[in-house]
Structure formats: structure tokens, C-alpha cells
Amino acid sequence: MSFDWMQGTWLLGVDWLIRLAALFWIPSRTTPAAARSWLLLVGFVPLLGLPLYLLFGHPWLSRERVRRQANASEVIRVEQAGMTALRWTPPADTEAAEVAPLVERLGDFMPTRGNSVQLLDHYDASLKVLIADIDAARERVHLLYYLMFDDPVGDAIVASLIRAAARGVRCRVLLDAVGAKRGLRRYAQPLRDAGVTVHDMLPGGLRWRRSGRMDLRNHRKIAVFDTTVGYVGSQNLALPEFVPGFPNRELVARVEGPVVGHLQAVFASDWYIETGERLDVAVTYPVSDADIVTQLLPSGPAYPYENARDAVNSLIHVAQRKLVLTTPYFVPDDATLSALRIAALSGVDVQLILSESNNQRLTAWAQESYYDELLRCGVKIALYRPHFLHAKHLSVDEDIALIGSINLDIRSFALNAEIGMLCYDRGVVGRLREVEADYLADATVLSLEAWRARPGWRRAREGVARLADSFM
Incomplete structure (x- = not known):
């Protein structure tokens, strides 16, 4: 005893x-x-x-990765110093005049004129155009993706890369070690045998201490071909039904102009962080007659600040008339929740578009815990029905759009490496509004009265899930 x-x-x-x-x-x-x-x-x-x-518990990265990111940021800033002809200066007393300097200080990239932006809203068509651009490449193909599956889409992408390598194109592929595990297992060796260089990002196992916290991920989706074409958006390299029961709907921007060079710089930075190898990045890129102003916003734990969160909150705060936010995962931190509340109470028409179906059950329960507060202060919430809405974008008034891989959750803000592209252009915002209207036409609009009528057990479930927001 x-x-x-x-x-x-x-x-x-x-x-x-x-x-x-x-x-x-x-x-x-x-x-x-x-x-x-x-x-x-x-x-x-x-x-x-x-x-x-x-x-x-703590989003730490190895000191070497942080050092390499700082080196890459310094190179990007120095290289841009001599490109004054491409720099766009926003008009005074506009939303862009507040946002653009902040985004440049956070993510290093200046806003540039002379770009074209094509929004691709159809899943299969977007992949066909991507493969066609791989087949058209003559010098370089660079792919950086979070997820690649061993399915017909993966087979088609790999076949196009092997064709490109066979005609002498230099092909490099970066894939997240966890998100693209299935693709890496099936395709890495055949690609290497064909002359394509493949690296996994943020590897686990015995190598995790040389990278960072085990659940930190590179969630970016970027493709760059020669000096002519680039892609940025939400779509991965997989069939839309890669999660059974949740066929995805995505949004991708196909771009031309100086922004292609900036996407190339992001790829080169990640390549350097993963391998230590410095790639030669072309300095000059063809200017498009469309003359759309764009600005890249990379973010992730290697940067000193939470770039995505700070930029998104700035966009919410500068909105004066209309703000539309589309995301599959909505678990905001206090700052973002406060920004949305202030915007709605100030008279801004705030529309939140989410997916009615969700492949992350705990996240879905947690995000429901925010609906009451948002509806009460005037935020409109619509749940898109036909597919799992995996697109991630934001539009401010008639002048600014943000498109990329950034979710409105703590994971995207603090833990993942993400990429966003801001477009300071009424035409792009108008096209994005058409996409948003298409979502809303097939969505369920929530009302405060109906939402408050849900059973008590659902309220309890939401509260418990919300306590785990820092673990998502």
C-alpha cells in the first residue's frame, strides 16, 4: 500500500x-x-x-530554411530595384494605395503593369490548357503543387512532362511530401528516369527536423512555362473526385507578362529552400497588351509576419461598398473575425461564400460556430451546393481581386506556405463577380432565424470544435 x-x-x-x-x-x-x-x-x-x-504547438522552421527565405527575399528586392518601368504606382486616396505598399513589404513583390489574366473556372478545361502549355514549352517547365494523385490526371501530367524532357525542355517539379505522397510514390522515379528533376517539399520521417514542425505544408499551386505563361490558383493535379463524394470546383488564373517572372521567382525561392541550389531566373518577360496590374503575395512560416492574414485583413478594412470572400475552409482568427464584423457594421455589403459539403468534418463544425455572430452583424452567408467549392478568392469593391491558394483559416494564415495574386483591375473583378454570381445561383442563403433554430446538440458540437481551431 x-x-x-x-x-x-x-x-x-x-x-x-x-x-x-x-x-x-x-x-x-x-x-x-x-x-x-x-x-x-x-x-x-x-x-x-x-x-x-x-x-x-509552435510553427517552427529550421534556422537554415528561415535563412534561405531571407536570402531569397533580398535577391527579389534587389532585382526589382532596376525594373522601375514595370512598377505601377496606385493613384492616391484609393484602396490600392493602402494595400499595395503593405503587400510589397510583406511578400517582397512590387505591383507590375503589362500583364494578362485569364480566369479558368472549369476543372477539366483548366487541366487541358495546362497540359497544352507543357506541350508548347521550349525551354523550361516548372511545376510546384501541394497535391498530385496517381490517377488519370497524374498520368496525363507525367506523360506531358516526359514528352517535354524528350525534346530538350528543362523540367523541374516540386511536390509537397504529404499532399503529393501518392503521386511521388508512383511517378518520381519514372520522371527522374526521363530526365525530369523531382523534389519533395517539407519531407517527414527522419528528415523532419531539418525542415520544421511535422504538419507544416507547402500548399502553393504554381506552374511556369518558359518566360511566357504562368498559373496560380486553387486547383491541384488530380481528378475532381480525388476525395470520394466531394467533386471539387476550382478557380485558376492563367497569366502572361511580368507576373510570370514573379511566379518564377517564387518557384526558384522554394527550390533554393528545399535543395540549396540557386536557379537562374530570366530578368525580362514579354509585356502583355492587356496591361493588367498584378502583385504576388507569398506567405508562410518562413516569413517574419503572417503575410496572408495581414493582407486579407487589410483588404477587408479598405472595402467601402462590396466585399465577397470565397473559401472552402473558414476558421478565422480574432483579427479577421473583427475585420469582417466592422466592415458589415460600417455598411459594406459583405458576402461570404462557403461550400455546403466539406471534406474536413471538424473544420466544418468549427466554422459553423461563427455563423451566428456574422449573420447578426449583417454578413451574408451562402452555402454552395453542387460541388465541394475549393476555390479561394476575394473581391473588393470594383477594383481589387485576390486569387490563389489561401484559405480563410488559421492553418493558411500561420502554418502553410501559400500564394496569392492581387489584381488591381476592374475587368478582372468584373469577371470574378460573374463567377461569384454563378456560385450564388446554386447556393443556400442562410438566415439568422433559421440558423438559430438548429438543434442544441449541434450548437454544443460547434463549440467543442471551435476550441480546436488552433490545431487545424
Whole structure:
């Protein structure tokens, strides 16, 4: 009995030691909101909560990766200094005059004129155009994607890369080690045998300590061909039904002009961060007669700030008339939630377009916990029905659009490497509004009264899921 008593006392002491250590340690290493979630978990199950926090609680990257990103950012800023003819200066007293300087300081890229932007809203057609551009490439093909599956789409992309390599095109492929695990397992060796260079990004296993926290991911979707064409958006390299029961709807921008060089620079930066190899990036790119102004916004834990969150919040704050946000995952932090509330209460027409179906159950429950507050302050919420709406974009008034891979959740803001492209152009915003109207035509519009009539057990489920927002 004495031994059992001593053992119980020892375990109780360890239990409380973990709780007290976490109380003083965790708040100093993470945001208050995230700290509350982790302290709650550690308080309930200390022996489980502490190991989980050590693995997933702090979005750390290796010092070498942070150093390489800083080096890449410096090169990008220096190279742009001599391109004054391409720089666009926004008119004073406009929304762009507030947003563009912030985005440049955060993500390094200046706004450039002389671009063309084609929005591709059809899944299969977008892939066909992408493969056609691979087949048309003469010097270089660079692909950077979060997800690639071993399915007919993967087969078609690989076949086009092998054809390109056979005619002497230099092909490089970067794929996220987790998101593209199936594609890497099936295609990496055949591609290498054909002369295509393939690297996985943020690898796990025994190599994870040389990269960063195990669940940090590169979520970007970028393609660059020669100096002529680039792609940025939400679409991965897989069939739309790669998650059974959730066929995806996406939005991709096919671009020409100086922005292609900027996409090339993002690819070269990620290549350097993963491999240590510095790629030669062409300095001059053909200017398009369309003369659309664009600006890239890369973000991720290698940067000093949460670029995506800060830029999105700035766009919300500058909106004066209409703001439309489309995202598959909506788990905002306090700053973003506050920005949306202020915009709606200030009289801005704020429309949030989400997917009625969702392949992430916990995320879906958590995002539902925000609906009551948003509806109460005047935010309109529409749930798109026909597909899993995986597109990620935002439009501000008639002048600014943001298109890319950025979700409106804490994971995209703090943990993933993401890419967005801002377009300061009424024509692009008008085209995007047509896409948004198409979503709304097939959507269920929520009302505050109907939402509050949901069962109590759903409210409880939403509240519990929301406590886990920092773990998503």
C-alpha cells in the first residue's frame, strides 16, 4: 500500500508540474487564442497534451530554411530595384494605395503593369490548357503543387512532362511530401528516369527536423512555362473526385507578362529552400497588351509576419461598398473575425461564400460556430451546393481581386506556405463577380432565424470544435 501511495503521489506531482510548466511556457511561444486551446488540452490530459504541443504547438522552421527565405527575399528586392518601368504606382486616396505598399513589404513583390489574366473556372478545361502549355514549352517547365494523385490526371501530367524532357525542355517539379505522397510514390522515379528533376517539399520521417514542425505544408499551386505563361490558383493535379463524394470546383488564373517572372521567382525561392541550389531566373518577360496590374503575395512560416492574414485583413478594412470572400475552409482568427464584423457594421455589403459539403468534418463544425455572430452583424452567408467549392478568392469593391491558394483559416494564415495574386483591375473583378454570381445561383442563403433554430446538440458540437481551431 505504501508503494502504491508513493507512486500515486509521484504521478500527481508530475501531473501538476506539467500543468504549471505549460501555464508559464506556452503563452510566451504562441498567440493568446492558440495558447488557450493548448492549455485547455494540457489541463485535461497533461501526459498527452504536452507531447502534442511539443510536436504541433509552435510553427517552427529550421534556422537554415528561415535563412534561405531571407536570402531569397533580398535577391527579389534587389532585382526589382532596376525594373522601375514595370512598377505601377496606385493613384492616391484609393484602396490600392493602402494595400499595395503593405503587400510589397510583406511578400517582397512590387505591383507590375503589362500583364494578362485569364480566369479558368472549369476543372477539366483548366487541366487541358495546362497540359497544352507543357506541350508548347521550349525551354523550361516548372511545376510546384501541394497535391498530385496517381490517377488519370497524374498520368496525363507525367506523360506531358516526359514528352517535354524528350525534346530538350528543362523540367523541374516540386511536390509537397504529404499532399503529393501518392503521386511521388508512383511517378518520381519514372520522371527522374526521363530526365525530369523531382523534389519533395517539407519531407517527414527522419528528415523532419531539418525542415520544421511535422504538419507544416507547402500548399502553393504554381506552374511556369518558359518566360511566357504562368498559373496560380486553387486547383491541384488530380481528378475532381480525388476525395470520394466531394467533386471539387476550382478557380485558376492563367497569366502572361511580368507576373510570370514573379511566379518564377517564387518557384526558384522554394527550390533554393528545399535543395540549396540557386536557379537562374530570366530578368525580362514579354509585356502583355492587356496591361493588367498584378502583385504576388507569398506567405508562410518562413516569413517574419503572417503575410496572408495581414493582407486579407487589410483588404477587408479598405472595402467601402462590396466585399465577397470565397473559401472552402473558414476558421478565422480574432483579427479577421473583427475585420469582417466592422466592415458589415460600417455598411459594406459583405458576402461570404462557403461550400455546403466539406471534406474536413471538424473544420466544418468549427466554422459553423461563427455563423451566428456574422449573420447578426449583417454578413451574408451562402452555402454552395453542387460541388465541394475549393476555390479561394476575394473581391473588393470594383477594383481589387485576390486569387490563389489561401484559405480563410488559421492553418493558411500561420502554418502553410501559400500564394496569392492581387489584381488591381476592374475587368478582372468584373469577371470574378460573374463567377461569384454563378456560385450564388446554386447556393443556400442562410438566415439568422433559421440558423438559430438548429438543434442544441449541434450548437454544443460547434463549440467543442471551435476550441480546436488552433490545431487545424
